[in-house]
Amino acid sequence: MIWVDTIIQGILLGGLYALFAAGLSLVFGIMRLVNLAHGDLIVMGTYLILLLVTLLGLPPFLAAAVAMPVMFCLGWALQKFLLNRTLGDDILPPLLVTFGLSIALQNALLETFSADSQRLPTSALTTASVQAGPISLGVMPLLTFASAVLVIIALNQLFYRTELGRAFRATSDDATTASLMGIKPANIFAIATGIALIIVTIAALYLGLRANFDPNIGPARLIYAFEAVIIGGLGSLWGTLLGGIIIGVAQTIGAAVNPEWQILAGHIAFLLVLLVRPRGLFPRAND
Amino acid sequence: MAYSVTTQTPASRIASIAGLILIVALIALPFFAGRGTIQDMFFILTMLVLAQFWNLLAGYGGLVSIGQQAFVGMGAYALFGVVILWGLDPVPSILLAGVAALIIAVPTAFFAFRLNGAYFAIGTWVIAEVVRLLVAQWKTLGGGTGTSLPRSATKDMWFVDLIQDGLGVRSAAARDILAYWLALVLALATIGGIYWLLRTRRGLALAAVRDNMEAAKSVGVDAARMKWIVFLTSAFGTGVAGGLIYMQKARISPDAAFSVTDWTAYVIFIVVIGGIGTIEGPIIGVLVFFALQSLLADFGSWYLMTLGVLAILIMLVAPRGLWGLFSERTGIQLFPIRRTLRGGKLSETKE
Amino acid sequence: MALLQTRDLIAHYGDFQALFGVDIELAENETIAIIGANGAGKTTLMRSIAGVLNNAAEAVMFDGTAIGTRPADEIMAQGVAMVPEGRRLFPSLSVEENLLIGTYGRKTIGHWTLETVYDLFPILRERRNSPGTALSGGQQQMVAIGRGLMSNPRVLLCDEISLGLAPVVIKDIYKAVPAIKAAGASLIVVEQDIAQAMAVADRVYCMMEGRVTLSGTPDSLSRDAIHDAYFGAGH
Numbered sequence: 001m002i003w004v005d006t007i008i009q010g011i012l013l014g015g016l017y018a019l020f021a022a023g024l025s026l027v028f029g030i031m032r033l034v035n036l037a038h039g040d041l042i043v044m045g046t047y048l049i050l051l052l053v054t055l056l057g058l059p060p061f062l063a064a065a066v067a068m069p070v071m072f073c074l075g076w077a078l079q080k081f082l083l084n085r086t087l088g089d090d091i092l093p094p095l096l097v098t099f100g101l102s103i104a105l106q107n108a109l110l111e112t113f114s115a116d117s118q119r120l121p122t123s124a125l126t127t128a129s130v131q132a133g134p135i136s137l138g139v140m141p142l143l144t145f146a147s148a149v150l151v152i153i154a155l156n157q158l159f160y161r162t163e164l165g166r167a168f169r170a171t172s173d174d175a176t177t178a179s180l181m182g183i184k185p186a187n188i189f190a191i192a193t194g195i196a197l198i199i200v201t202i203a204a205l206y207l208g209l210r211a212n213f214d215p216n217i218g219p220a221r222l223i224y225a226f227e228a229v230i231i232g233g234l235g236s237l238w239g240t241l242l243g244g245i246i247i248g249v250a251q252t253i254g255a256a257v258n259p260e261w262q263i264l265a266g267h268i269a270f271l272l273v274l275l276v277r278p279r280g281l282f283p284r285a286n287d
Numbered sequence: 288m289a290y291s292v293t294t295q296t297p298a299s300r301i302a303s304i305a306g307l308i309l310i311v312a313l314i315a316l317p318f319f320a321g322r323g324t325i326q327d328m329f330f331i332l333t334m335l336v337l338a339q340f341w342n343l344l345a346g347y348g349g350l351v352s353i354g355q356q357a358f359v360g361m362g363a364y365a366l367f368g369v370v371i372l373w374g375l376d377p378v379p380s381i382l383l384a385g386v387a388a389l390i391i392a393v394p395t396a397f398f399a400f401r402l403n404g405a406y407f408a409i410g411t412w413v414i415a416e417v418v419r420l421l422v423a424q425w426k427t428l429g430g431g432t433g434t435s436l437p438r439s440a441t442k443d444m445w446f447v448d449l450i451q452d453g454l455g456v457r458s459a460a461a462r463d464i465l466a467y468w469l470a471l472v473l474a475l476a477t478i479g480g481i482y483w484l485l486r487t488r489r490g491l492a493l494a495a496v497r498d499n500m501e502a503a504k505s506v507g508v509d510a511a512r513m514k515w516i517v518f519l520t521s522a523f524g525t526g527v528a529g530g531l532i533y534m535q536k537a538r539i540s541p542d543a544a545f546s547v548t549d550w551t552a553y554v555i556f557i558v559v560i561g562g563i564g565t566i567e568g569p570i571i572g573v574l575v576f577f578a579l580q581s582l583l584a585d586f587g588s589w590y591l592m593t594l595g596v597l598a599i600l601i602m603l604v605a606p607r608g609l610w611g612l613f614s615e616r617t618g619i620q621l622f623p624i625r626r627t628l629r630g631g632k633l634s635e636t637k638e
Numbered sequence: 639m640a641l642l643q644t645r646d647l648i649a650h651y652g653d654f655q656a657l658f659g660v661d662i663e664l665a666e667n668e669t670i671a672i673i674g675a676n677g678a679g680k681t682t683l684m685r686s687i688a689g690v691l692n693n694a695a696e697a698v699m700f701d702g703t704a705i706g707t708r709p710a711d712e713i714m715a716q717g718v719a720m721v722p723e724g725r726r727l728f729p730s731l732s733v734e735e736n737l738l739i740g741t742y743g744r745k746t747i748g749h750w751t752l753e754t755v756y757d758l759f760p761i762l763r764e765r766r767n768s769p770g771t772a773l774s775g776g777q778q779q780m781v782a783i784g785r786g787l788m789s790n791p792r793v794l795l796c797d798e799i800s801l802g803l804a805p806v807v808i809k810d811i812y813k814a815v816p817a818i819k820a821a822g823a824s825l826i827v828v829e830q831d832i833a834q835a836m837a838v839a840d841r842v843y844c845m846m847e848g849r850v851t852l853s854g855t856p857d858s859l860s861r862d863a864i865h866d867a868y869f870g871a872g873h
Contacts, residue, residue, distance in 0.1 A: 034405030036353075085603055091404040095351050096559055097602045103552055104595030107588035166739050169730040177726040179710035180688060180719070182743010182789070219547065223416065226409045230402070264420040267413055271398055274410075278401040 005135050006256045007249055012137070014228075014248030015145030016210070018241040019203035020221050021228035022151055023196035029235040029284075030172045030192045031087060033094050037102040039222030041197065044105060045071055045204030046213050047113055050120060060120045064205040068198050075197030080190040087189070102218065109215035120208035144206045148244070151199055152237045158195075168192060220263075227270040233280030242281060246273065295623065302621040313471055317454060317464040325460075325467045329535060331577050332470035336477045336528040337550065338557040338569035340521040343481055345555075346564035347493050348517035351404075354411025355525050355551045357395065357418045358388040360544035362526030363533035364422050370440050372427065377436065378445040381469065381530040388526020389519060391418060396518045400511075412547065419545035433540025441537055466535035473531060477524055478622075482566055484520075485624050493517065548591070559598045562608025566622040571610045639702070641666045641824055642687070642718070642793050647697045647706075649682050656682040658848045662826075664793065669815070669825040671839035673832055675868060678845040680828045681723050684797045687826075688720040689713040701792070715743045719791035723798045723828075725782040727770035734766040736781050740788030748790030749821035755784040758814055776807035783814065787823075794818065796827045800834060812838060832864060844868055 024038050035041075045067060052063035082101075086093035128139040159165040167188055171178040175185040207213060207221070227247050232239025247266045254265020273281070317325055337355065344350045365387030369375045375383070395414045402410040423431045442458060450461040484490050493513055529550075533539050543549070553576065561572020576594075583590040605612050614620060640663040649657040657679050664670050672680050685691045687698055689710035697706040705713055714720075719740070727736050737755060756763035759780040765773060770781055779799055786794050800808040808831075815838055818825065829835035835842055836856040844852040844867040852859065852867035 034409070036408070082599070082603075091349070092345065092351060092563065093602050093606060095405055095408055096555065097599050099353070099552070099555060100559075100595040100598035100602070102595070103548070104592045104599070107592040107595065110588040111592065163738070163742065166731060166735050167742055169735075170728045170739050170742075173728040173730050174726060176690060176710075177722060177728070178739075179690070180714055180722060181739050181785070182711045182714040183739075184709070184711045219412075223409065223413055226406070227413065230406065230410075260420075260424065264417065267417045267420070270413065271417070274398055274401055 002256075006252050008135060008137065009141065010249030010252035011245050012141035012145045012248070013252060014241070014245030015141070015148035016203070016206055016244070017224045017228050017247050018148040018244030019144065019151060019199065019206060020225035021232075021240045021244055022148070022155065022237065023199040023203070024222075024225045025229045025232075025235065025237060025240045026155065026199070027193055027196045028229065030168050031189050033083060033087065033189075034098070034226075035083070035193075036095065036098040036222065037105055037218075038200070038225060039220065040102045040105040040109070040218035041075075042200050042204050042207060042221050043213060043215060043218040044109060045197070045201045046120070046208040047109060047118075047215075049201070049205055049208055050118060053120060059123070060205060060209060064201055067204075068201045071197040071201045072194040074194075075200075076190045076194035078197075079193035080186065083193065084186050084189055102222075106215055106218055113215060115214055115216065117212040117214040118208075119212050120205075122209065126209050140206070140210055144210070147202055147206065148241060151202060152241055155199075155237055164191070224266065227266065230280055231270060231273045233282035233284065235284040236280070236282040239280060239282035296620055298619040299621055299623050306621075310475065314468075317450075317467060322460050322463055325463050327577070329463065329467045329470050331573055332467070332474045333528050333532050334553065334557060334576065335569060335573045336470070336474050337525060337554045338561075338573055339474075339477045339481055339566070340524040340528075341551075341554045342558045342563060342566075342569050343484075344517060344521045346558065346568075347485065347490075348514060348521075350514060350518060351408045352399075352411040353408045353547065353551050353555075354395070354399075354413075354415035355521075355554060356545045356547050356549070357391065357411070357415035358522045358525035359529030359532070359550040360415075360422065360541070361391050361418060362388045362529030363539055363544045364425070364428060365526070366530040366534060367428055367434065367436060367539050370436055371434070374440075376443075376445050377440060377534045378465075378469070381527055381534060384530025385523040385527035388529065389523045392519050392522030395522070396515060400514065400518075415545060415547070419541050422545070423541040429540070431541060433538065433543070435539075436534070436537040463535065466531065469531055473527060478566060478570075482622050482624075485566075489513070489516070490624070552591075553594075556594045556598050558608075559601055560608055562610030562612075562614075564607070565610050565614070567614070567620075568608050568610045571613075572608065575609065640664060640699075641668075641701060642826075643699045644683070644687065645697055645699065647683070647686055647693060649679075649686050649691055649693060651682075656848055657686065660845070660848070660850055662843050662850065662853075664824050664826055667819065667822070667824055668840050669819060669827065669838060671827045671829050671835035671842045672845060673829055673835045673842060673864075673868065674845035675830070677847075679848040680845055681797055682848075683845070684720065684723075684795050684826070684828060687713075688718065688795060711743050714789070714791075717744065717746070717789075717792035718795065719744075719786040719789050719793070720795040721782045721786040721797060721799060723801065725775075725778045727778055727781055727785075729769065729771045731770055732767050733762055733770050733773065733781055736770040737762075737784050737788055740785035744789035744791070746790045750787040750790050752788075755787055758787075758817055759784060776803050776810065779803065779807075779811055780814075783811070783818075787818065787821075790821075791823055794823045794825050796825060798828050798830065800829065800831055808834065832868075846870060 020042060024035065027033055027035055048067045048070065049060060049063045052058050052066055053060055058066065082097065083094065086097045126140050129136045130139060159168060167183050170181065171183055171185050171188045178185060224247055228240050228243035231243030231246055246269055250269035251262045251266040255262035316328065341352065341355055344352050362384035366377060366380045366384040369380045369383050370377050395411065398414060399407050399410040428434050441462060444462065444465065446465050447458060447461045450464050451458055454464065533544060557572035557576045558569050560575050561570065562568025579594065583593060601608055642664040644660055644662050647657055647660040660683055672683065674680050682691065686693050689708050693706035695704040695706045700716060700718060728739065731739060737752060761777055762780055762784060765777065770778065773781065783799065799811060812834065827835065827838060839856060841853065841855050842859060843850050844864060846867060852863060
């Protein structure tokens, strides 16, 4: 029974990793850009929520809702004024610029909020759990997982049911021909990064509610997100959820064997998938 | 008049004379400089070596790695391992550090080469994390808290007595001087070796692969093999540097030896600021980096923030770095790789 | 006054100059054909008009405004749609989505809607949910033309729409031209097939090595003159 419990906790943890990964996957899918500052943006989102909670006295969920439009604008501007300039055939500029951004952001957070670890205020809801037979499930992990599923459903609806989604896919296929349809690729990219940062805000909320955080934990979130995306197959959102679940389950099983092995087990699961399925579990046909 | 093909430029000839004088001065430095200067120079030279190897990977090989700390850390831990467990002398162990890095580079490349472009970058990072976590499990070398080189090993290191007597300095200073000279040898060998590699047919092939993978394939360049050669060479060099750096520090921990900031972020900033894809770039970059560090190190995170922003600006405004700006304006190249056709009459080719 | 006009249009790809001062004119409701061998600069001309390549502002005039420096999306929004060479359907989009994306930048009420495009090419109605790239070459070309029509453009640029298609399919596709003209669009048709161009166009321009070497109405041009303009006088 303890193993069933471990695996279920792992699946729920995978929801958090899928939330980390969904924004990364979205941006990569549309503009082939890997944002190395993604993890630090998540941490920044958490601090923004913390700021709204402490300064305005908002409850965390409401604070996240307020943070979302702010983060959207930030992502939009970041893409429009910085990252769009780095796109092209050469992979060096986007990598080095986002790496520089990652370091700059991390240290800006350190300077502003110090290295002390923080936590969003918990309420009865965040610590509650429900009993499912012999297994006790935390409400917070359940909410995280449900949010991940909802985010992925919403993104799929956006992609396949709206005009903007068509424009996303068309631009991803062929930006030049898309411009002949009246699409401005630079704007499409900016909107995509804005949406990615809305998802980042949701991820940030759960990051801050579930555990302590400090300015230095961004890179590790980037790595988990990256592993989930690669395991799932580039550009496949449901694959990303599965990738997150695989990392989550591997981590909880590793931790159950030996607490020091938690992170290592996740990485090893990733390497094993890479060994067997280099293009991930659900690779996109035209990549 | 006959044709001749040369890579020399007037500037490179002047530079080689000036370079010789500089090398003699650097060798003689311990005879008149204080211990602080020697330690600073050791830092500059070892960072230069790391930067040259990262530049070889990213600037020439197009392989952007964020996992160089795997090789620094592995080299350093291998050195501590053979000294502590087998009782070897630290000096020759530096080469074993390179071999150890080379050994883990093989599976690293095997995994990371399955990922393209940007994903290769994060892939190398994941593997560096895996190596760090595994090494932290190595209890005989202190596990997560790390360990020190035994005093007996550092005191009796090769050449230390010689330097102590010859220069009339204490044992600790003699060890720093030894480390400095080794770093100087390593830096010169690195620059010379990379320059040589880039001027061989292989090196030209490398440039071809970087510029256009498909075209390079069509003229028979084996791109996959070039990637392996570059990756393994740079892993070995980075491992040697890692061994040397920690021989001088004499104290190690997994978090320090596998630090992504110290061994990869700084190195990337050095190369980007100085000029990626040139041998001169990392040299300029490391000097600028050292100057910035001396000025701003007291400001802690402001310093790193400045470096990050500077790297972004340079990438956007002058993607070939400071050396690229200088070289474009003046046409000066100190390590010319491009072949130039001299002599002959071009008019002869006209109909 | 001409609806669309190029004046001394010059275009470069890097160091390579592709167009050397091209002047063409398209009147309202007119169809012109651009003919010429491979590398004559026909596609470059189309890409310059559509805004994929940037030019001097005054080099391309549309409805009295200089549009040479405008980006492709703005030119499309003004009513110049392009059916690009090689069809260039979006592989991630279904046939119907490929048609719908044609209205992204310009939503003008006019003759062309999903229904009227399906009436023009009935086979597309059957295949509406297939991925665009799963269709035969001729059907893909129909999607590409339909996509161009969906925004009810004032000018439709058709770049090599018969390239790589069987003669019977080409005939089918050109059957749509009268309907397109009837709905009020002016056309620029780039063709390598001289007979086809002569049949469909009110006027013909012949290009060679980045210059217009001959122009006129189809019946005013002799076979020899076209041959010279096409291949150069020495041949």
